[in-house]
Amino acid sequence: MMGWFGATLPEASSHAVRVDLLAAAFSALTAVLTLPVFVLILVFAIRYRRGKAVNREHAPDRNIWLEVSWSVIPFVLILGFFIFSARIFFDLHRPSPSALSINVVARQWMWKFQHPGGQREINELHLPADQPVSLTMASQDVIHSLYVPALRLKQDVVPGQYAMLSFTATRPGIYHLHCAEYCGSDHAVMGGRLIVMAPRDYAAWLGHADRATTPAAAGAKLYRQLGCSACHAQGSSVPAPSLAGISGRRVRLTDGSTPIADRQYLHDAILYPNRHVVAGYRPVMPVYARLIDEEQTAALIAWIEAMKEERR
Numbered sequence: 559m560m561g562w563f564g565a566t567l568p569e570a571s572s573h574a575v576r577v578d579l580l581a582a583a584f585s586a587l588t589a590v591l592t593l594p595v596f597v598l599i600l601v602f603a604i605r606y607r608r609g610k611a612v613n614r615e616h617a618p619d620r621n622i623w624l625e626v627s628w629s630v631i632p633f634v635l636i637l638g639f640f641i642f643s644a645r646i647f648f649d650l651h652r653p654s655p656s657a658l659s660i661n662v663v664a665r666q667w668m669w670k671f672q673h674p675g676g677q678r679e680i681n682e683l684h685l686p687a688d689q690p691v692s693l694t695m696a697s698q699d700v701i702h703s704l705y706v707p708a709l710r711l712k713q714d715v716v717p718g719q720y721a722m723l724s725f726t727a728t729r730p731g732i733y734h735l736h737c738a739e740y741c742g743s744d745h746a747v748m749g750g751r752l753i754v755m756a757p758r759d760y761a762a763w764l765g766h767a768d769r770a771t772t773p774a775a776a777g778a779k780l781y782r783q784l785g786c787s788a789c790h791a792q793g794s795s796v797p798a799p800s801l802a803g804i805s806g807r808r809v810r811l812t813d814g815s816t817p818i819a820d821r822q823y824l825h826d827a828i829l830y831p832n833r834h835v836v837a838g839y840r841p842v843m844p845v846y847a848r849l850i851d852e853e854q855t856a857a858l859i860a861w862i863e864a865m866k867e868e869r870r
Contacts, residue, residue, distance in 0.1 A: 570729040570754065571709040576646050578710070584639055591632055650711075653692035653724040660691060661773060661860075663852045664715045665698035666741060667748040670853070675764060676772040681750030684767075686760035687730050694821060695721040696852040703739035706752055712738055718829075720822050727754040777861025780854055789843070798843065799836045802865045810837045824859045 569575050606612060653659075660683070663670040671679040685691055695704060697715045704723070705712045708731075713723045737748040755763060771779070781787065789798035799809075805824065808816045812835045817823050826833065829850075831843035850858075 568708050568729060568731070568733075569710075570731060570733055571711070571725050571727050573646065573650065573725050574708065574710040576642075580639070580643055580646065587632075587635055587639070650713075650724055651722050653722065654690040657690040657692035657724060658686070660685075660693050661853075661856050662693050662695040662704070662715075663698055663856070664695065664702035664704070664737070665852075666700065667737075667744040669704070669735070669737075669748070669750055672773060672853075672856075673764070673767075674772070676775075677764060677767040679767075682753060683735070683750070684753045684755060684760060684763050685727050686757045687727055687754050689757065690724065690726050693721075693723040694856070695723065696825075696856065698852050700741050701739050702737050702741050702748070705736045705738035706733060707736075708733040709752070714739060718826075720825060727752075730754045730756055730759075773857045773860035774864040775861075776854075777857035777859070777864075780850070780857055781861055784846075784850075796842065798839060801862050805859075805863045805865075811835060812837050821859055824862055825855055828855055828858055 569578060606614065659674055661672045669681050669683075671683045673679075693704075693713075695713065695715045696719075697717045699717065701717070702715045703712060704715060709725060709727060711723065711725060713721050715721050731754055733752045733754070735750050735752050737745060739745075741748060786801075788794055789796045790801050792800070804819050807819055809819050809823070810816050815834075817834070819827075829847040830845060832841040832845065835841045846855075
């Protein structure tokens with residue numbers, strides 16, 4: 559694919575291959591549909607120019623099949639492009655069960671990444687080639703947008719909402735990543751590198767990288783520090799819903815709705831607990847929106863998800 563100023567961008571992911579195929583095929587379709595129009599405009603302009611002695615009467619017969627075909631065939635082709643592009647979109651937001659899960663926090667003006675083993679990176683992300691990857695992204699302050707041209711990936715990250723992005727990098731190498739949404743005075747320097755490695759090299763990098771506490775372990779520690787067990791533990795003086803096994807289940811709220819306790823639900827329930835109260839309980843939980851940041855929230859969610867796994 560040709561990038562800015564004619565530079566060639568590599569196809570470094572399976573997603574990039576499909577995006578380039580879609581762009582090339584759609585450009586070809588556009589040319590096929592528009593070229594006859596411009597050719598006929600030129601032919602008619604010359605043939606029926608002023609002063610030209612030609613028959614300008616309307617044709618007495620109409621070819622119905624021709625008129626139907628030039629409406630139906632482009633419609634069917636464009637519908638096929640819509641289905642193909644919709645599949646590309648949904649594949650980006652439907653993580654594989656075996657995907658490597660990476661937590662991402664965007665803030666002015668850096669990208670912070672954390673691997674499942676606790677390894678942390680700032681403005682660099684090491685990934686293994688040919689392995690599905692799932693990014694769970696959150697913004698600490700304003701709207702950001704993760705953009706990796708070589709992988710044809712771009713995802714806006716809005717404060718207060720999780721953004722999911724799934725892909726498989728296929729070509730080892732070092733690729734630029736940027737913020738594609740203006741986010742403040744130093745927006746231009748908010749970038750970094752995506753480093754795709756062979757699986758063996760990635761495993762070696764994990765062994766030598768600075769390892770912090772795993773997200774689940776950090777969440778367990780924060781759970782105790784904030785005193786969450788005082789209410790959520792069995793037999794507490796202030797009853798609250800049990801968190802063990804809640805992740806991925808439906809929760810009945812006081813308004814009668816039953817949302818699934820996914821990461822977005824858990825995020826909102828931690829930071830703004832009294833907006834959607836679980837049926838049978840009082841709205842007495844403190845608001846943590848200004849007390850903990852997105853990294854701490856992600857750690858608490860990882861701990862809740864780990865409790866689900868332990869319960870199994």
